[in-house]
Amino acid sequence: MAISGGPADALVELKLGGSGSWNRDGVVLFTADDGGINRIAESGGNATPITTLDSSLSERSHLWPQFLPDGKHFLYFAESSKAENAAIYVASLDSKDRKLVLKASSNPLYVSPGYLLFHRQGTLMAQQFDADRLQLEGDAVPIAESVDFNPFGSVATFSPAGNK
Secondary structure, three states, X not given: OOOOOOOOOOOOOOOOOOOEEEOOOOEEEEEOOOOOEEEEEOOEEEEEEOOOOOHHHOEEEEEEEEEOOOOOEEEEEEEEOOHXXXXXXXXXXXXXXXXXXXXXXXXXXXXXXXXXXXXXXXXXXXXXXXXXXXXXEEEEEEEXXXXXXXXXXXXXXXXXXXXX
16 A cells, blocks of 8 residues: 555465564565565565575474565564574575574564564563674663563564654
8 A cells, every 4th residue: 555545456365364574674574474575666566585494403494574674674583383492683685694693583674773573471571782793792681571462473573663
């Protein structure tokens, strides 16, 4: 849907609901029916895979893609049937390579000026994240207790309010 309003345009038909992210260059990432993350132009066209599940880690799906400020790199959560393999990764539109950011059990969220938010055992955590070097810094700190979590989607219910 255009930011100015109007009807919504369907870009791709999915059997399962999924999560997605849209960058300033008109690239849309979404969780595809096969569990990997695909990309498609905001104008439509063919969707192409950008991540593939790693069977050696018993991955079931890649969820919650979120573009980083450069519009090229993105975070996502890799859900696994083995809890110890669930993790947050960073990847790029330009490569099939990915980098482990953190072992975790929920959706990641990057917030300015450089923090990664994630859920850990009922607590919303924040840890400094250098979006240029694509790595965590320092230790994670708790910022909210008793945060809702839905294990059927590996999603915690939180959203930053901005610079208020």
